[in-house]
Amino acid sequence: MVKIDLVTGFLGSGKTTFIKKYAKYLLDNNYNLCILENDFGAVNVDMMLLDDLTCGKEMVSGACDYDCHLRRFKTKLIQMALMGYDRVIVEPSGIYDTDEFFDALSEDPLNKLYEISNIFFIYDINTNNLSYESKYILTSEAANAGKIIVTKNESNNKVDLSVLNNILKEFKCSRIFSESDLVNNADINFSELINSGYHNYSYIKIPINKETNYDSIYFLNEKIDLEKIKALSYILFNDAKYGLIMRIKGFIFENNKWYKINITKNEKEIGLINDGQNVLIIIGEKLDKDLITNLIK
Numbered sequence: 001m002v003k004i005d006l007v008t009g010f011l012g013s014g015k016t017t018f019i020k021k022y023a024k025y026l027l028d029n030n031y032n033l034c035i036l037e038n039d040f041g042a043v044n045v046d047m048m049l050l051d052d053l054t055c056g057k058e059m060v061s062g063a064c065d066y067d068c069h070l071r072r073f074k075t076k077l078i079q080m081a082l083m084g085y086d087r088v089i090v091e092p093s094g095i096y097d098t099d100e101f102f103d104a105l106s107e108d109p110l111n112k113l114y115e116i117s118n119i120f121f122i123y124d125i126n127t128n129n130l131s132y133e134s135k136y137i138l139t140s141e142a143a144n145a146g147k148i149i150v151t152k153n154e155s156n157n158k159v160d161l162s163v164l165n166n167i168l169k170e171f172k173c174s175r176i177f178s179e180s181d182l183v184n185n186a187d188i189n190f191s192e193l194i195n196s197g198y199h200n201y202s203y204i205k206i207p208i209n210k211e212t213n214y215d216s217i218y219f220l221n222e223k224i225d226l227e228k229i230k231a232l233s234y235i236l237f238n239d240a241k242y243g244l245i246m247r248i249k250g251f252i253f254e255n256n257k258w259y260k261i262n263i264t265k266n267e268k269e270i271g272l273i274n275d276g277q278n279v280l281i282i283i284g285e286k287l288d289k290d291l292i293t294n295l296i297k
Contacts (some may be wrong), residue, residue: 001115002081004088006101008141009122010134011094011283012248012264014151016050018122018185019091025051031087034058034080038073038092051275057083074104081113088114094247094283095214097140100204106282119198121145124152125159130167131244131285133213134172136206138164139171139269143203146196148177152267173203188193188210215243215287219280219296226270229280235263236282242295243287248286250251251276 006023006086011014019035026033034056042262058080060072080088090101098119105114121142132140142148142164161177162292168175183193224232229252236245251273262269265271282292 002086002088002107002113003117004077004090004114005118005120006090006098006116007120007122008092008096008098008145009094009149009195010124010130010138010141012126012249012262013094013122013124013127014015014149014185014268015091015094015122018120018149018151020050020053020192021188022108022120022193023050023055024049025092026089027053027055027192028227032085033087033089034083034085035089035091036060036076036080038096056080056083060207064205070100070104073100073234074110077104077114081110083291087117093136095134095137097137097208098144099140116198118147118194118196119145120147120149120193120196122149122151124264125150126152126264128163133206133208134246135167135170136208139168139203142177143168143175143201144199145159146198147193148180148182149188150183151183153184154186156184156186168203169236171203173201173205175199175201175223196244201241214283215286215289216281217289218281218285219250219282219293222279222280222296223280223294224252226252226259229263229270230268233263233268235295237263241288244291245282245287246284248280248282250280251277251278 007019008016023033023035037059044151047152058076060069060076104110105116153159159182165176177256233248238241248261249259252259252261258273260271260273260276
């Protein structure tokens with residue numbers, strides 16, 4: 001059976017950065033690896049960030065509704081199993097209910113093709129001020145993880161787990177995270193991490209309609225320079241009339257170079273990349289698309 005890993009984490013937590021390091025370890029140990037990017041967006045920016053990895057890469061991106069997207073996800077997994085891969089990493093959207101992953105893999109024929117190996121939860125220690133719906137998503141992503149990969153903790157300080165544990169308690173999840181569940185992103189021993197496994201904790205389920213609870217706005221081929229991006233991000237994250245902005249990501253071409261953009265309220269990541277696509281994506285809750293469009297244009 002094909003071993004499959006799920007890498008979860010809220011928007012901008014650092015899933016793709018972790019996957020690049022984890023994938024390199026697997027490739028160095030001769031796994032026939034494929035990465036499946038499973039995103040509701042029309043343009044999968046994270047897929048482009050994996051171009052330098054010499055492994056299989058597949059994508060499920062966009063769909064008219066949830067059921068259609070789930071069918072595409074299952075069909076893609078069947079195709080990948082038939083292609084002879086022995087290891088698969090799934091990177092879903094940052095707004096992902098892991099029930100989708102368990103439900104898909106419990107059905108025939110996927111339950112005969114795949115064995116769940118690990119679930120990793122990528123945790124940005126600056127995560128706070130989440131809506132009720134986003135707290136539920138975080139609970140779904142964290143509750144059954146074999147290990148929590150802590151990001152944005154460059155000083156390697158002791159992590160205050162009370163915020164995360166209180167969110168789980170809000171949804172009646174009995175899991176309580178401790179220091180032994182944590183791995184600092186800067187100190188990963190992949191030979192140990194590969195055997196992290198996963199858990200089965202229950203929690204209160206609530207209906208999440210990604211199409212109504214969460215929005216994303218795509219701007220293709222807009223002429224936006226880096227300084228304008230910085231100014232726009234400050235406005236969007238600090239003025240509630242635009243909605244609750246969670247992440248701004250994409251690529252910008254300036255001075256004959258491509259730059260990757262990954263901005264959250266607490267962090268701005270702007271760096272060079274070999275290739276890209278002229279796209280800017282704004283993700284959040286209850287977005288006023290008209291106001292944001294007018295601001296960008």
